[in-house]
Amino acid sequence: MxxxxxxxxxxxxxxxxxxxxxxxxxxxxxxxxxxxxxxxSFNAMRDNLNVNMKGHGFYYREKGAFIRRGVVGDWQNHFTVAQNEEFDALYAKSMAGTGLTFES
Incomplete structure (x- = not known):
């Protein structure tokens, strides 16, 4: 893998x-x-309607696009502390032994 x-x-x-x-x-x-x-590139992916289907799907429908800003760590502007804790716990359980880590 x-x-x-x-x-x-x-x-x-x-x-x-x-x-x-x-x-x-x-x-x-x-x-x-x-x-x-x-x-x-981020700009090409953002402008490609096959990737960034504005107004379609369930991701950021209210903001109109799947792709947000392309900034590393921007998730911190969207997760609450509780969501982050829940994600960290689920990640630790599901990905144990893979060697994958997230950067802060």
Missing amino acids: CFLKYEDMKRDIRGAINKLANFLGKDLSEETVQKIMDHC
């Missing part, structure tokens, strides 16, 4: 693309990596 975290992708998108390509056994040209980087 290959784990990619949003924080890691924001920090080093090229490294994340190469990690996934290696996991899939693919050898990507520099041109292909650049195209993926362009297509997967």
